[in-house]
Amino acid sequence: MNSNSTLTNALPIVAAAYGRKFGVQIAIGGNEAKTNGKVIQIPAVADTAKSLAYGYLAHEAGHVRFTDFTLSRHTQPLGRFVEGILEDVRIENAMIRIYPGTRTTLDSVMDALIADNTLVPVNAQADPVEIFGNGLLHLSRHRYRHQKALRTHAKQADKVMRRVLGTRFVHRLHGLLTEIPTLASTTDSMALARKIVSLVEEEAQNPTPHPTTSEDDKHSEDDDQEHEQSAQGSEGEESEAENQEGEGADDGADGTESDTDNPQGEDIDDGSGGEQQSTENPAQSTENPAQGAESQTSDAQPVGSDIKNALQSALNATEEELPEDVFATVAETLSAESISSPTLLPTKEHYVGNPHVGRTALQRVKIHSSKLTARLQGLVQARTLTRHRTVQRGRDLSPARLHRAGVGDPRIFRTKNDKVAPNTALHLLVDLSGSMAGGQDRIALDAAMALALALEPINHVSRAVSAFPGLRGQDQNVTAILGHGERVASRAGAFVQDARGGTPMTGALWFGAADLLSRSEDRKVLLTLTDGAPNDVLSAKDLVTRATQAGIECIGVGIGVYVGRLFPVAVRIDDIADLKNELFKVAEKLLLR
Template sequence: MSHAFRTLHQAMPIVAAALGRQFGVPVAVGGDEACTDGHSIQVPALPPQSELIPVAWGYLAHEAAHLRFTDFDAYRQGSGSDPLSRSVLNILEDIRIERAIAVPYPGTRETLLAVCDHLSGRGDLSPPKPDAHPAQVLTSYLLLHLRHRLLATESLAASAREAERVLREVFPLRTVHRLQGLLTEVGQLANTGDTVDLAKRIRALLEAEKPPARAPSSGSGTDQPDQPGHAGQNVPGTAGRNHPTSDGGSTGTPTDANAAGADDSLNPTAGQSSPGNAAGDHPSGQGQGQGQKQGTDGTTSVGPGGSASSTKPDSTPPPTLNADAPADVGKAQAIAQALSASDDDLPGDLFQQVRELLDAAGQGDSPCLLPRAEPFESDPTRGLRLLATVQEESRRLRARLQGLVQASRLDRPQAFRHGPRLLPKRLYRAAVGDPRLFARKRERVAVDTAIHLLIDLSGSMNSPVRRRDGLVQRRGQIAQSAALALALALDGIHGVSVAVSAFPGLSGVEDRISVLVRHGQRPRACAGAFLQSTRGGTPMAGALWFAAADLLGRPESRRIVLLLTDGKPNRIAETREILRLCSAAGLETVGLGIGVDVSGLFPVALRVDEVTELRTALFGAAERLLLAA
């Protein structure tokens, strides 16, 4: 797959690295999947014209928000054992962390909106159908409603309204209203613990609203057969009698014949009337309270103009708490279905869909363009020994470099036709008609240079080399000690910033690069990192992408990549492409080949046939680079 980028600044690895620096999260570009390991993020490399590039930036922002704001231990402990609880928690936490990252980084709002806009345009964020599984109806509503209301995703406005309509059609209205009351707290969630608590409260609400399980009649009270209208009978119109109250409690389940039709909530003394027995509907025109008397044994007697005793079968359904109780029987069953849902009954995670899209676009053969940085745990004791062997030569080099730089930057006065003062030593030039007799200082040119030194630690750098003093060292050891000496020397020069990295990563894979010294770190404190073993192949292209992304984030006006290698890159075409982009962007690239000619790759190439001369050659290259400005 071709990855020919027009400019370095617009290239996907460079933008991804810039986002990673901004979010404080390591980012890799390449491979065959979009993923995160809890510490870093990886996305496949996409063609420059791909419509999924904005989606990839949204994916990076979303995963970076998780890495920065999600307490993964609290999340795992609170996710629950049932699929519905996990899905609800995931939706709530996604909303919380995306709102959180938009505070320090407002630009993430646009990248995250691009994800929803793309999925909505594909039809992947459509509202649920009324005949969908109740768990899908519920979670789709949460997703669409919260993203529209709290993340201001206008492309989801119509879908959010339709999702709410379907929710009201499938679930009891009281359940919907109580759920919406809980959702008003989503905007105030401060951490993952708060999100876990709210998800549990939503689960508890559904449990409280769930219809009670059927139970056989206890036989207490009068021994009469179950008849329509009696307690415990699962017939339309009776569900409302045992429906949880608005505070989450239950009105109770009458178990005897006297309680049937005489629940306290329906007692005339409580100010409630029975349907069909209101004052306006009673044959005598009297209210129910005037036509019945409560007996001392709890039974209801019939007064003048009263209705039939409640101990007789009544063809009229018993009164209910909700006017739409017959419809709510089926809706209450939807709550039970949602609570018992399996993973197959729920829609997939939103960003799982994004990952699948990016994986498919990467086509499974995407080379690693931007490796992930990994720190090297150094050995302080061995580092001190290495420091002792190189610091004397490093001091001499630093003194020499400082002298050369200062000499080349002296404010020597120049002769001009006009100026504030005369040059006494040039007055004799007036006799020969030369008018340049006045002194004017030239502008000082600061060093202002950032250097990224790359060390090839591929397997071939393990070759033994016999030094002039008879000692045997490995090429990799010699290269690392020379790099440390140069880093120490450059660290003492005002206006110069240096970073050092080694490739491939510690495990020898292409998608990692080992960071020895970062810009701003003191090389002396990192000496133990210059003791790494050789490994793997030569993923030079990825190392150059990494160095270029690092230097483009630096404020210095001059930026240089200096690479030490003894072999050919794994991917020559990709290496030439990144070197071309670096030259076009004004980055200087210098290759120092150890026993190999790299002039076919690098615009500035040096060769050292004797590795024992590597340090001298490296120091000479640094001198020429710093004095070239």
């Protein structure tokens, strides 16, 4: 049980579940976290960084699903920065609406950044561009992403921004930010960003003198109270909708998400928890540089020229002067904490191949597969046939055995002896590394096609076939040949490939294990056709051991070699003529216990 939990909670398995659930491609490997708008990649990291990794995956999945990367960005660095903040809030809210459990996963990122002092309250002595940038971030995320951990940060940002950038500017900025809940696309986020930049330009040309401190605080408190009232109502509706939908909507096929989702972590801002968080003891208060800076600003009130200069400074800021994007910081942290390892979760690439050549291969394989199919069907039928036998006790009499009572034989009752039909999910991995060239690659693909074809008519057996490495020899890819539920005839062209690249077996095994753990069948079988020379023998053997302990049956089919050193169950195929007998032995192991 513990070993199964260890495997299902492993980063590659959870990441694969995220990928299926969110409809995105995820790869685990390398030494940096990044995305190209289609594939999200993160490195293998220690358990201590897993919450950041899951939050990063959920956030970037939101961008892959909801952000239009083809649109032209704002011409100014400040405009692009504002676009990023608004789009981040929009896509995270979109993810939470579809997958309510991602709220906790995403919020855990902010919790971690605050805990390690990466995300600190706005300091009145900081540069105006930092005050504006971080202030906008804290206000947007607290008020419109409803992240309670940023409550104190948002209040501090509002006060400091009013003192440095002017109350009228902040008041008008709050008015624009109320449009965030209505943003429905990347275009909308960009349009709102342009309005905010235009506001900065306008106020930089015509600033108003700074009010007194008491008036400033009153504006801040009024705005905050008004927001709290509206936020409580909207979050209450959101929470009720989430409760009706249920956390199970976010569990994914294998339920791995449930380990990180905490129903009590739902962000329902009732105004009480935040007040406790914002109440500081005297020691904390004296250690907060922003608090001390506020006292200084109250002694020397900025005038119109000060506000103008501050806004102009923010407007003219370069990329380097602007605060770093929150999830760029997370990516850097994940990259810094990466663990050196082979690719643990490759991404799937689809391949059609040559249908004409595929049909030729299909006809060749059918010669061996047809007899194999007949033997397997007979085997399954014999094992699942309902048989009757007579026993000494029971409820149903056997008419043909009643005469036994006259001679003192009590075996006159009939009982059924039902055999359970096979209920198996199979994933075949085909090694197409360079060492398989020279005919072994053809034998492996023919064997995979023959077995998939033979199992096709067997009820309650689902099979998938993948090849590794990728089509161009990339370790970070596997090639999809046959999916669960697909017919071999429709995918025959994909079975025609050539050997290439190395032998990234560990990643392929992770890929196959993740696929099987998402299936509902009782039995799960991972079958690998290989010449037995993986790039990393130790990691491949370790994964086979972990998968076996988790209930996945691992079988190795050696092409021209015995692979018993890697797999607990192994057979050898030297020639296409061996397919019929050897594959029957393999199939017998698949269908019968």
